[in-house]
Amino acid sequence: MRTTRRDLLKLGTLAAAGAALPALAGQAITAGTVPKAAKPLDILILGGTGFTGPFQVAYALARGHKVTLFNRGKRPSPEWPGDVEQLHGDRNTGDLKALQGRKWDVCIDNPTSLPFWVRDAAKVLKGNVGQYLFISTISVYADGSKPGMTEDAPLAVYKGKDAMAETQASLMADVEGLYGPLKALSEAEVRKHFGARSTIVRPGYIVGPRDETDRFTYWPLRVEQGGEVLVPGDGQDPIQVIDGRDLGEWMIRLAEAGTTGTFNAVGPGYPLLMDAMLYGCQAVSGKAIQPVHVTPAFLEQEKVDLPIWVPRTGSPYSGYGQVSSARAVAAGLTYRPLATTIEDLLAWFHGLPADRQAKPRAGIDRARETELLAKWKARATG
Numbered sequence: 001m002r003t004t005r006r007d008l009l010k011l012g013t014l015a016a017a018g019a020a021l022p023a024l025a026g027q028a029i030t031a032g033t034v035p036k037a038a039k040p041l042d043i044l045i046l047g048g049t050g051f052t053g054p055f056q057v058a059y060a061l062a063r064g065h066k067v068t069l070f071n072r073g074k075r076p077s078p079e080w081p082g083d084v085e086q087l088h089g090d091r092n093t094g095d096l097k098a099l100q101g102r103k104w105d106v107c108i109d110n111p112t113s114l115p116f117w118v119r120d121a122a123k124v125l126k127g128n129v130g131q132y133l134f135i136s137t138i139s140v141y142a143d144g145s146k147p148g149m150t151e152d153a154p155l156a157v158y159k160g161k162d163a164m165a166e167t168q169a170s171l172m173a174d175v176e177g178l179y180g181p182l183k184a185l186s187e188a189e190v191r192k193h194f195g196a197r198s199t200i201v202r203p204g205y206i207v208g209p210r211d212e213t214d215r216f217t218y219w220p221l222r223v224e225q226g227g228e229v230l231v232p233g234d235g236q237d238p239i240q241v242i243d244g245r246d247l248g249e250w251m252i253r254l255a256e257a258g259t260t261g262t263f264n265a266v267g268p269g270y271p272l273l274m275d276a277m278l279y280g281c282q283a284v285s286g287k288a289i290q291p292v293h294v295t296p297a298f299l300e301q302e303k304v305d306l307p308i309w310v311p312r313t314g315s316p317y318s319g320y321g322q323v324s325s326a327r328a329v330a331a332g333l334t335y336r337p338l339a340t341t342i343e344d345l346l347a348w349f350h351g352l353p354a355d356r357q358a359k360p361r362a363g364i365d366r367a368r369e370t371e372l373l374a375k376w377k378a379r380a381t382g
Contacts, residue, residue, distance in 0.1 A: 034062035037256050041065045042103075044129065046091075046121065047110035049075040051210050052135075055248030056108060057084060063252060070099060091117045092168065099124045106255040108133045113171060115185040116164045122193035131258060132194040133251055136187050136202045138264060138323055139180040145315065147322035151202070151262045155187075156180035187262075199254055200262040201247075204323060205308060208243040208341050209348035215307035216241055217349055218363035219281055220342045226287035230306070230369050230376075234293050235275030237312045238321035242267035243341045250333045263328040269335040274309060277338070284342045294376050302372060307362040 048069040073088040087098035107129040142154040158181035207216035
């Protein structure tokens with residue numbers, strides 16, 4: 001089965017829940033390890049307690065910036081007791097009173113998938129923030145099948161009646177049809193209200209510690225067990241992932257530099273093929289694997305969904321593993337080694353409660369994999 005926009009949003013929603021679990025375990029940034037910025041900024045972060053937000057906060061504090069979070073206050077923020085100002089409201093209901101009468105150098109908008117959230121935020125923040133950084137997604141592109149997509153590729157078009165009337169409920173009811181178009185319209189709202197002071201960042205798969213989706217995590221965990229591994233395709237399909245820390249820290253550097261424009265934020269900075277990723281996991285875990293490649297048709301027949309992977313041709317999403325990040329790299333996006341991401345991700349996951357570790361949220365269990373391997377071998381020899 002193939003990755004879709006539904007996967008990107010539905011599992012991304014789980015990623016946002018990461019703050020409720022052990023936070024920056026093993027990944028803490030201290031002031032002594034990061035040089036101070038040349039000029040301290042007052043930074044407002046909308047959200048900030050999900051997947052990448054805490055990395056933004058930790059890096060911003062280490063760089064000497066002042067940070068204010070605005071969210072519903074539903075999740076704890078134990079990483080920064082007393083270090084971060086906490087403002088509460090609800091963008092779903094338009095409760096933004098806590099932001100009124102305040103000014104910040106920069107606003108980072110993390111959780112928005114609905115255009116009215118940007119519209120309403122702009123009513124309060126327009127003229128009161130120097131730069132507006134918006135986290136979007138590569139799902140905004142109209143045609144995800146084309147390799148080498150740049151930031152200038154055509155965007156998905158909204159076909160509903162009233163984009164401003166869409167809600168989280170209506171979005172979840174039609175993720176496939178609405179997610180990309182509504183994100184594109186949210187971008188348009190940012191540009192409408194903040195103009196040349198806008199920065200749009202379009203990530204693909206965000207991975208690493210705190211990733212509650214288990215999409216990428218499935219593969220290091222599986223390789224860690226060794227043996228025959230069911231692998232979709234021929235092992236030569238490209239994949240792209242970006243460590244949430246690389247993304248979050250780069251957002252702060254964009255703010256420091258006052259960099260505006262639109263950027264695809266994908267990694268790891270070089271072509272990465274499926275088999276190479278698996279052998280990278282093997283190098284970290286030290287467990288030998290034997291990849292068993294199966295065809296996409298077999299996976300479709302068996303109704304199997306293996307995360308992260310998409311075939312390099314023949315899928316509406318084939319381009320998701322081949323998006324251009326050249327503009328972002330030129331603007332200072334850097335990548336830690338993939339081995340570091342894998343090692344830290346495994347350490348974080350194994351630090352979760354046992355019942356959580358026992359129930360991965362993506363991929364297939366070993367019993368199902370064993371069954372599929374037997375079916376594939378029987379088919380190949382029959």
